[in-house]
Amino acid sequence: MDRRTVLKSGGAVAAAIALAGCPRGDSEDPEEPGDDESEPPADDGSTGFDDSLADRADEDAEDVAFVDVEYDGLETPSDAYRVWTGDPASFSFVDNHTFDGGQALRCEIPRGENNGSNAAYWFPENGYGQPGAVRQRAVVRLGDDWEMRPDDVCRFWTLGLNTEAGVQGSGGRGRPSGTDGWSSMLAVANRGEPSADGYALAAYTYHLDQPSTSGEFELTETRVPADEWFALETAVAMNSIEGGEAVPDGEARCWIDGELAYERTDFRWTTVEEQAVEYAGALVRYGGSETAPADLAIYYDEHELLAEEVPEIPPYERHPHFEDPANMDDYDGRVTYVNGEEPATYRLFVDGAVVHTDWSNADDHQATYNDTVEIVPADESESGYAIAEATASPKSVDGYLFDGTVVALEADPAPDELWVGGDEVDPDDYPESPTDG
Numbered sequence: 001m002d003r004r005t006v007l008k009s010g011g012a013v014a015a016a017i018a019l020a021g022c023p024r025g026d027s028e029d030p031e032e033p034g035d036d037e038s039e040p041p042a043d044d045g046s047t048g049f050d051d052s053l054a055d056r057a058d059e060d061a062e063d064v065a066f067v068d069v070e071y072d073g074l075e076t077p078s079d080a081y082r083v084w085t086g087d088p089a090s091f092s093f094v095d096n097h098t099f100d101g102g103q104a105l106r107c108e109i110p111r112g113e114n115n116g117s118n119a120a121y122w123f124p125e126n127g128y129g130q131p132g133a134v135r136q137r138a139v140v141r142l143g144d145d146w147e148m149r150p151d152d153v154c155r156f157w158t159l160g161l162n163t164e165a166g167v168q169g170s171g172g173r174g175r176p177s178g179t180d181g182w183s184s185m186l187a188v189a190n191r192g193e194p195s196a197d198g199y200a201l202a203a204y205t206y207h208l209d210q211p212s213t214s215g216e217f218e219l220t221e222t223r224v225p226a227d228e229w230f231a232l233e234t235a236v237a238m239n240s241i242e243g244g245e246a247v248p249d250g251e252a253r254c255w256i257d258g259e260l261a262y263e264r265t266d267f268r269w270t271t272v273e274e275q276a277v278e279y280a281g282a283l284v285r286y287g288g289s290e291t292a293p294a295d296l297a298i299y300y301d302e303h304e305l306l307a308e309e310v311p312e313i314p315p316y317e318r319h320p321h322f323e324d325p326a327n328m329d330d331y332d333g334r335v336t337y338v339n340g341e342e343p344a345t346y347r348l349f350v351d352g353a354v355v356h357t358d359w360s361n362a363d364d365h366q367a368t369y370n371d372t373v374e375i376v377p378a379d380e381s382e383s384g385y386a387i388a389e390a391t392a393s394p395k396s397v398d399g400y401l402f403d404g405t406v407v408a409l410e411a412d413p414a415p416d417e418l419w420v421g422g423d424e425v426d427p428d429d430y431p432e433s434p435t436d437g
Contacts, residue, residue: 046231046257048099048139053306056135063310065128067121069303071103081281082122086115090284099139099229099301107284109154109296116284120158121305123278124358124368129311130276133237134160137304138281139229143297146226148190148199153217154286155204156298159184159236159252160277162270164366165395169206172214172288178271179395182206183215184236184252185283186262188224197223201254201261208246208268214288222261229301231257238276238309239268246271274368274393280305313358313369321375323401325359331401336365338417339392346411348388349434352404353378356388359399365419367399385434408434 054066069080077083077091090108098104109116123130140156148154162169166180176182183206188199201222206215224230232254239250250267253260270276282300286292328334334357335348348354356373359366373390381387385407388400392415406420409430418427 046139046229048229048231048302049137049233053135053137053304057306061308063308063312065131065305065307065310067126067305067307069121069305071105071301071303072101074103077105077119080121081119082125082279083117083119086117086285087113088117090115090117091119091282094299097141097143097297097299099141099299101301105282105300105303107282107298107300109284109286109292109298111293111295112291114286114289114291116155116286118158118279118283120161120279120281120283121303123280123307123310124164124313124366127313128307129313129369130162130164130274130278131307131311132276132309133235133307134277134280135233135235135306135308136280137231137233137302138300139302140232141229141299142188142199142224142226143299144227145294146199146296147294148188149290149293150190152287152290152293153187153189153191153202153204154284154292154296154298155185155187156282156284157186157232157234158280158283159186159234159254161185161279161283162275162277164278164368164397165270165272165275170215174213175210176206176208176269178208178246178268179275182269182275184267184269186234186254189219191219195223198225199223201256203252203254203262203264205252205267207250209248218262218264220262222256222259224256229299231255233258236277236280238270241271241273244271272393272395274396276309277307278366319356321355321373321377322369323355323357325357325399328357328359328401331355332403333401333406333421334419335400335402335406336367336417336419337392337398337400337415338365338419339394339396339398340413340416341394342413343394344392344411344413344415346390346392346409346415348400348406349383349408349410350378350386350388350402350404351407351434352386352402354386354388354400354402357399357401365397365417367397370396370398373398383434406430408432408436 093103168176169181169183210216237251240247246268254262376387378386410432
């Protein structure tokens with residue numbers, strides 16, 4: 001194992017993704033949540049984990065990454081995660097409801113609301129390719145006086161999630177195609193027979209074979225306790241691909257306090273290798289249209305991730321024409337090339353300089369590293385223009401930063417979308433060669 005990581009900071013990046021839910025229940029008028037000044041909860045419930053996921057890592061593997069998210073010392077959740085959707089301010093660090101150490105992660109859901117937010121570890125932002133398998137651990141606590149109306153559902157965790165490829169992994173937009181997003185989430189639900197043991201655990205999955213437009217909802221027999229910590233362990237592994245078709249062997253598992261609570265090994269999520277686990281971790285949304293009946297909170301601590309089958313992304317400093325997106329402001333503009341359903345080849349001509357980058361974020365498009373990109377600087381080009389040349393796989397997004405002016409684009413077929421300087425432009429507005437202008 002050549003990559004063992006204790007969390008490095010990554011800034012939050014704004015974006016939006018709707019999350020689907022379940023039928024709405026009756027709501028009451030919302031009230032402003034009060035300050036959380038309660039005493040720390042008693043030491044009850046889970047004893048946590050006896051070891052670390054790092055102990056399970058193959059030390060000789062080159063495609064493994066271990067991440068220990070250390071909350072102590074961090075100022076905001078966005079120092080650890082990408083916090084987006086709903087109300088990002090609902091996530092905070094607190095020191096009065098911790099499992100161990102000085103801080104825990106808290107997500108509040110005010111009475112009469114359902115926003116929550118996502119606070120998930122973003123693999124590409126932290127220098128990793130999207131892994132094909134991710135195991136996670138955390139201790140989780142449904143807050144004091146947690147309550148739900150009959151049939152209400154609250155999502156609280158994602159085993160894996162991909163939005164870079166598209167938006168079909170959430171929002172009730174229909175069945176994913178294999179190239180436009182997927183997700184594997186967990187929820188607590190006030191369904192089944194009432195029980196003093198807590199609330200039912202449910203799995204909520206967007207996959208190629210889901211029975212409805214809003215993913216597949218599966219209720220388990222496992223109960224999730226309220227008002228006490230429980231040890232959560234999850235694992236997800238992408239399905240195989242044969243001849244461009246998804247094989248039904250994708251895996252999702254969940255353990256509560258060491259007991260297997262959910263398992264499926266027949267998921268089909270993707271038909272392309274590039275679409276794998278982009279995010280993993282806390283994801284909170286109360287219901288779909290139903291709202292919280294009281295001021296609620298969920299707490300997280302001791303988050304670890306073990307990623308396997310991690311594609312290597314060349315370090316920025318070792319690639320002469322691959323630029324860290326953190327340096328975006330050093331350039332005049334950016335280009336986002338959004339490819340369509342078929343493979344494409346293209347050449348982008350710039351009167352100035354151009355570099356490849358793995359984050360462009362125009363119109364919520366996440367550019368990723370494309371190892372086919374070749375950059376010819378202007379002083380080495382016969383035309384006198386800087387050239388970016390690449391082969392784009394179906395539904396992929398390539399990103400560039402440039403100084404000067406984009407003057408020509410030769411593409412076969414033309415891109416679905418082309419963004420220059422943050423604005424969408426018509427690819428036909430550019431000649432195929434600088435000499436044609």
